[in-house]
Amino acid sequence: MDEVLLRSLTPGVLTVLVRRGADFAAAEDAVQEALVEAVRVWPADPPRDPKGWLVTVAWRRFLDAARADTARRRREDRVDEEPSPGPVPAADDTLRLYFLCAHPALSPSAAVALTLRAVGGLTTRQIARAYLVPEATMAQRISRAKRTVSGVRLDRPGDVATVLRVLYLVFNEGYSGDVDLAAEAVRLTRQLAAAVDHPEAAGLLALMLLHHARRAARTASDGSLVPLAEQDRSRWDTRLVAEGVGILQSALARDRLGEFQAQAAIAALHADAPTAAETDWVQIVEWYDELARLTDSPVVRLNRAVAVGEADGPRAGLAALAGLDSALPRHTAVAAYLHERDGDRTTAARLYAEAARKAPNLAERDHLTRRAAHLNAQLDADRGR
Structure with missing residues (x-):
């Protein structure tokens, strides 16, 4: 059974039923019943026209439900005549x-x-x-x-x-x-x-592809989180990177910048760097400035503070962070990272532990807890000398 084919046909089948007069809720229920029937029947008897088969079965399921519901008699009068069998129009x-x-x-x-x-x-x-x-x-x-x-x-x-x-x-x-x-x-x-035909649709696709390209390198063999700077870049999917960059370049050439294109540009700069040390943080800060103008989002400004810390030093990053609400998600983790970069391990360890308690998922919590434990172990070793 080709589950991908079934899922790809679902929206087209649903819209055919809606155009024939079914309301959305009843049509969607009928399509789901048709999909279940396809899973049962197709392995032994695959249809020549899968979409047409699904439309026919879903439409019959809808009519059966309409006839069984006396409260829907008026709608049944409108849709009772089943269309003659034949090819389904290609319109999507x-x-x-x-x-x-x-x-x-x-x-x-x-x-x-x-x-x-x-x-x-x-x-x-x-x-x-x-x-x-x-x-x-x-x-x-x-x-x-x-x-x-x-x-x-x-x-x-x-x-x-x-x-x-x-x-x-x-x-x-x-x-x-x-x-x-x-x-x-x-x-x-x-x-x-x-x-x-929308440049932001292309921008979002490019952004997804560039992030998805790094997926294999995001976690270690034990399931722990691997930060971007520590990822094995040889595990990044270069085919997805190339596709994402190509889509982004075409979108940017239309000179209708939107937030997804700006985010994709930042992701492309990360993907373009052979190593973390070679990342063009100055350009990334410039793109965050563009993104902040487009969205006025505090989360964008939080991420910009990290980029400023990389481009101009951790104290500049902390200065950029100072004007933001400390209740922002990941604010404490960003502060911990910048303090660690600045050499203040005591403050960084305390903030990492605090950030771990606020983490939205187990992987992030474990990562932050390990960072706090690592710094505390260093501090204990220094005190023992």
Whole structure:
């Protein structure tokens, strides 16, 4: 069974049903039932036209549900006649489906879940495992999201920027459970970038590829986190780096700079450096300045402080950090790093331990705890001399 093929066909099948008159929630349920049937039937009897097969089965499932629900008799009258069998039109309305799943009425978490289900073709169980929540909890979240957008027509363009933000959130989840959300986000963003003429779609795809290229080097054999400066760059995927840089250069040439292009430019500068010591931190600071002008984000300014510390020395980095809210995520970890670079191991060890207590995940907590322990061991050794 080709799961990738099934998932790639899901959005097209769903939009066919919606265009035939099914509301979104009922159509999505019918498509999921058709996918389950495909998993059962296709290994022994693969169809000549997989999409057409799915459309036919999903449409029948939808009609069965409509007939069984007396409260939907009026809708049944509109859709009762099943279209004659035949090829499914080649038109792809997936882009409209992206817009629907990223509807502004949805919360970010609901938009992400609905995008993975309706556009990505993942099951509720897969999404729940990826987000480490009970399946029932995820099912409720998706059901509420489907009800929210059920009355929205697929007849007008949506906001590309909102869709890109949702895909960015998916990518940042990385990998957990049995679904590689980073790879799934890359796949969906490729699809979006091919469907829409938007430089920020290309910028986001480039950013994802450049980060994804470093994936194999991010963790050690024991699962511990490996910071960028310590990564084995021979393990970076040079094919993905080259593709990401090429997409970025084409996007930048259009002179319509956006935040994802700026982030990708920073990632490209890291990828271009043969070693951590050869990183062009001056250019990276300049790109962070551009990014700060585009977003006015305190998180961007926090990352800029790290870059300033590398380009102009740790005290300059600490000065840049001083004006930021200490409650920002990773603020304490950044302060610890800059104090360590400045030679103040006592303060750095204390801040690393504090940052570990605030860490959002186990890998980051363990990394910060090890940094604190390493510095404390050095301090103990110095006192013992």
